[in-house]
Amino acid sequence: MMSLVVLAFIITSPGVFLKPGIYFSFLASVPTIGIMALGLTFILGMGEIDLSFPSTMALSAYLFATIYRGTGNFFLAFLVCIGAGVIVGMTNGFIVAKIGVPSIVVTLGMQYLVRGLSNLISDGVAVVVRLRGTLSHQILVGRFFDIPHQALWFLGITIFMFFLLYRHKFGEHVLFVGDNQEAARMMGVNVVWIKIGAFALMGGLAALAGVFDLYRMGTWWPTMGDGYLMMIMAAVFVGGTSMFGGEASIFGTFAGSFMIGAMEAGIVAAGLKGFWTRFITGLLIICAVIVHTLVRKKK
Amino acid sequence: MNIVEMKDIHKSFGGVKALKGVDFHIGPNEVIGLLGDNGAGKSTLIKIISGVHTFDSGEMYIKGRKISPRRHNVKAAHKMGIETVFQEKALAEKQQLWRNIFLGRQITNKLGFIKVSQEVKETNRIMRELMKFRGIGAGADSFVRTLSGGERQGVAISRAMYFDSDLVILDEPTVALSLQEVKKVLDFILALKERGKSCVYISHSIASVYPVSDRFVAIDRGEVVAEYKREEISLEELNEELIKLTQAKIF
Numbered sequence: 001m002m003s004l005v006v007l008a009f010i011i012t013s014p015g016v017f018l019k020p021g022i023y024f025s026f027l028a029s030v031p032t033i034g035i036m037a038l039g040l041t042f043i044l045g046m047g048e049i050d051l052s053f054p055s056t057m058a059l060s061a062y063l064f065a066t067i068y069r070g071t072g073n074f075f076l077a078f079l080v081c082i083g084a085g086v087i088v089g090m091t092n093g094f095i096v097a098k099i100g101v102p103s104i105v106v107t108l109g110m111q112y113l114v115r116g117l118s119n120l121i122s123d124g125v126a127v128v129v130r131l132r133g134t135l136s137h138q139i140l141v142g143r144f145f146d147i148p149h150q151a152l153w154f155l156g157i158t159i160f161m162f163f164l165l166y167r168h169k170f171g172e173h174v175l176f177v178g179d180n181q182e183a184a185r186m187m188g189v190n191v192v193w194i195k196i197g198a199f200a201l202m203g204g205l206a207a208l209a210g211v212f213d214l215y216r217m218g219t220w221w222p223t224m225g226d227g228y229l230m231m232i233m234a235a236v237f238v239g240g241t242s243m244f245g246g247e248a249s250i251f252g253t254f255a256g257s258f259m260i261g262a263m264e265a266g267i268v269a270a271g272l273k274g275f276w277t278r279f280i281t282g283l284l285i286i287c288a289v290i291v292h293t294l295v296r297k298k299k
Numbered sequence: 300m301n302i303v304e305m306k307d308i309h310k311s312f313g314g315v316k317a318l319k320g321v322d323f324h325i326g327p328n329e330v331i332g333l334l335g336d337n338g339a340g341k342s343t344l345i346k347i348i349s350g351v352h353t354f355d356s357g358e359m360y361i362k363g364r365k366i367s368p369r370r371h372n373v374k375a376a377h378k379m380g381i382e383t384v385f386q387e388k389a390l391a392e393k394q395q396l397w398r399n400i401f402l403g404r405q406i407t408n409k410l411g412f413i414k415v416s417q418e419v420k421e422t423n424r425i426m427r428e429l430m431k432f433r434g435i436g437a438g439a440d441s442f443v444r445t446l447s448g449g450e451r452q453g454v455a456i457s458r459a460m461y462f463d464s465d466l467v468i469l470d471e472p473t474v475a476l477s478l479q480e481v482k483k484v485l486d487f488i489l490a491l492k493e494r495g496k497s498c499v500y501i502s503h504s505i506a507s508v509y510p511v512s513d514r515f516v517a518i519d520r521g522e523v524v525a526e527y528k529r530e531e532i533s534l535e536e537l538n539e540e541l542i543k544l545t546q547a548k549i550f
Contacts (some may be wrong), residue, residue, distance in 0.1 A: 167413045179391035185365055186351065186385050188373040188403035246393035 005259055005266070005284070012270035022269070024146055025263050031154035032213045033228055034257035037235040038161045039205035042198045044163070044236055047178035047245025048103040050199065052110035052205035053091060053223030053232075056258045059118040060085040061210030067128040072203075074136045077158040082207045088114055089203020093196030119222055125222040141215045150212050157205075162250040174198050178245025234281060235260040238288040242296070259284070300363050301326050302466045303348055303381075308357035310343055317343040319521040321356070325466060330488060330498045332503065332512035334541060340521040341501050345468045347497075350376035362452035362465070377404065382459035383468040386412050389455035393442040397422035399443055400458050421461075429457040429490075449480025456487040460494065466501045468492055473507050485511050505541065509534045517544060 010017040036053055043050045064081035068074065072120055072168055094105045131137045142149045165171035173194045176184040185191050206225075237243070238259055239252030261285070264277045303325040310318040318340050325331055335341045346352040347359070353368040360366065361379050373509070376383075388392045388401045397419045406414045422439035423448045430453050437446060446454065452472045459467040469488070488511045491498050508515070509529070515537060517525040524544055525535060 159430055163412065167412050167415065169405050169413065172398060172402070172405065172413065176391050176394060176398075179393045182385070183389060183391050184402070186349075186373065186383065186389075188377055246391065 002222065002245065003263070009262070009266040009270060013083070013266075017269065018264070020146075022265060024148065026258060027151035028141075028148040028216065030258050030261035031148075031150040032209045032216070033232050033235060033261055034154050034254065035157055035203055035205050035209040035212065035259045036202075036228065037232045037239075037253045038250065039202035040138055040232055040236050041161070041239070041248045042165065042171075042174055042252060043103075043202050043240050044241050045178050045245060045248030046174045047181070047199050047254035048096060048195065049199070049243075050092065050103065050107045050202050051229060052107040052114060053202055054228045055111045055114035056085050056088045056120070056203050056206040056225075057210040057213070058220075058222070058224040059088070059114050060129065060207030061220050061224055062118050062122050064207075064211055065129045065214055066122075068131075069127065069129050074134075078211065081211060082204050085203040085205070085207025086200045087208075089206075090196050091199040093199030096164070096199065097192040102268075107298070115229045122224050126222065129218060129220070130217050131213065131218055138213055140212060141179060150216070153212070156256045158250060159210075165250055167213060170194070170197060175246055175248065178247075194210070214221070231260055231281075232257075234285050237285055239293075240288075240292050242292070247296075256288075301360070302362060304358075304362075305344075305348075306358045308344075308347065308359065309355045310347065310352065311355060317521055318347075318354070321518075321521070321523055323516065325497050325499060327465075328495050328497060329514060330492055330500060330512045332505075332508035332515040333501045333518065334371065334503075334515055335518035336510065339518045341518050342470060343521075344518065345383060345470060345499060345501065348376070348466075349373065349381055349468055351383075351420055357365070371488040374403070377464075378463070380463065380465035381468070382462065382464035382466070382468065384452065384455040384459065384472060390443045390451055392442065394443060395437050395456060396426075396437070396441050396446075397439040397444060399454065400425060400461065401525045404462065425457050425461050430454060431499060447480060448476045449483040452476075452480075452484045453487055456484070456491070460491065464496065466497045466499070468501075470501050471503070472500070473502060473504060481507055505538055506534065509537065517541060519544060 006017070006085050036057065039053065041051060049230060060081045063084050064077045067080055071077070088110065092103070092107055095101050095106045102104060136200035140149060140153070144152065165174065173184065173189045177191055181191055208225065213224060233255040236253050237256070239254070239256030240249040243245065260281065263281050264274070267277050267280055268274060301324045303323070305321060305323040308321045308323070309316070321340070321344060323344065324459075332427075333341050333345070343352060346475065348356050350371050350373040353371065358365065359371075374525050391402075400422050406417050408414065419439045426437070437450070443451060443454070456467060456469070472484050476484065485507065485537065488498055488500060490512070500508055500512060513529055515527045515529070515532075516523060525534045525540065527540070532540070
């Protein structure tokens with residue numbers, strides 16, 4: 001499906017899509033949504049949902065920006081940032097798994113709570129951080145023969161997440177919890193800790209995506225992460241992960257992220273109005289989900 | 300020595316008393332047919348043995364070791380050789396067979412990464428030697444949803460055999476199965492008996508419990524109300540006894 005989309009863009013706007021520049025641009029911007037989409041793949045594979053990660057991304061990135069600006073200590077800022085994401089995720093997981101509140105409700109509330117918190121402590125003011133020229137900037141978002149480093153990080157994280165989901169006990173337990181929670185419990189899987197772990201992973205990845213976005217832009221905005229929620233869900237669904245749990249595709253999410261990330265630029269480059277973006281993205285999601293459902297039925 | 304010995308076990312859920320002073324034991328190489336109506340307390344009893352629920356008061360011994368209700372859980376029960384096959388909850392159907400066999404007891408390296416080829420190889424061996432799955436087109440990589448109900452129960456029972464459990468508890472293993480499939484499950488129970496293992500078989504169908512059980516225990520409203528050895532009672536007599544017990548409850 002991805003090749004069809006790219007082919008359509010090449011046909012409609014060869015001037016843009018036959019040159020490498022647009023692809024390097026995707027490689028720079030897509031990793032932010034892709035990293036969060038990988039986390040969401042775990043959550044959906046577990047039969048749950050997370051609506052709070054864009055806010056988690058904003059809060060964590062704010063902490064990174066202010067600590068780094070104040071101390072210049074990358075490791076401290078990074079640790080606090082990821083730690084904050086993990087704590088938000090663990091809180092989600094605890095309320096879902098231990099108290100038994102549906103994840104859609106918990107994370108909806110958490111989305112507002114965390115966004116409100118970052119607005120409160122930042123007073124709604126943007127934070128500019130001088131990151132360009134630093135070693136951490138070079139490592140995280142520098143260039144390797146024109147390839148943005150964040151794309152290489154994204155590829156590395158994707159491979160790691162693949163092994164974590166399909167080759168590690170934790171990932172296997174996540175899929176079993178999503179497939180048949182009671183069977184997993186009866187076979188000795190600690191369902192509560194698996195859920196807390198998966199939500200913590202989602203929170204940590206959202207924080208990491210926040211760091212990449214901050215390094216790319218050089219500025220923290222109070223609205224950071226807004227608009228990512230639906231895009232990222234779309235990337236995961238287009239990639240073939242089922243919303244019923246028990247089935248997830250890491251490489252599908254990887255491809256889905258690029259497809260959704262390329263959509264807006266492709267539509268505009270094709271000469272269509274920006275308004276078409278949502279229409280075509282929606283059409284793509286519905287087609288992809290229908291195809292995946294039919295394929296699953298055949299299996 | 301008995302595999303399990305329970306004395307005066309009580310268990311309540313909120314205000315509902317599920318078990319009221321149950322005495323129950325499972326001997327070595329013994330197959331017990333556990334009978335009773337819905338809500339009688341059968342499932343609560345076996346969930347206590349298998350570590351899914353704890354008990355409020357009473358004493359429980361597994362292979363002579365006194366069990367603390369706070370420390371007993373599914374993993375501890377597995378370690379003591381107790382395996383439970385729950386109806387509908389035995390396997391995850393979107394996962395492959397090899398993953399289902401080793402769930403909770405994966406063969407891993409020190410970092411927790413699964414040794415896939417080893418698990419697949421062992422599953423193929425289990426399918427050949429324990430499940431005797433031949434000619435049905437299923438392999439270790441097959442998804443559980445492609446198996447019939449009887450085959451699924453066979454997989455779960457074979458898993459118990461592979462991990463060399465001393466006691467296998469089967470919760471309604473033949474519900475919604477065809478007669479041929481029921482026979483497959485009964486053959487698995489007989490195979491367990493031949494290997495010197497013990498088994499608790501919960502079922503509403505007395506006819507399917509009867510031929511494979513050594514002893515029958517009837518539970519009603521949280522209490523053990525009757526016990527029979529198979530050599531002392533025919534299938535018809537057992538049926539009549541249970542009907543009498545049910546009528547006593549109604550009137």
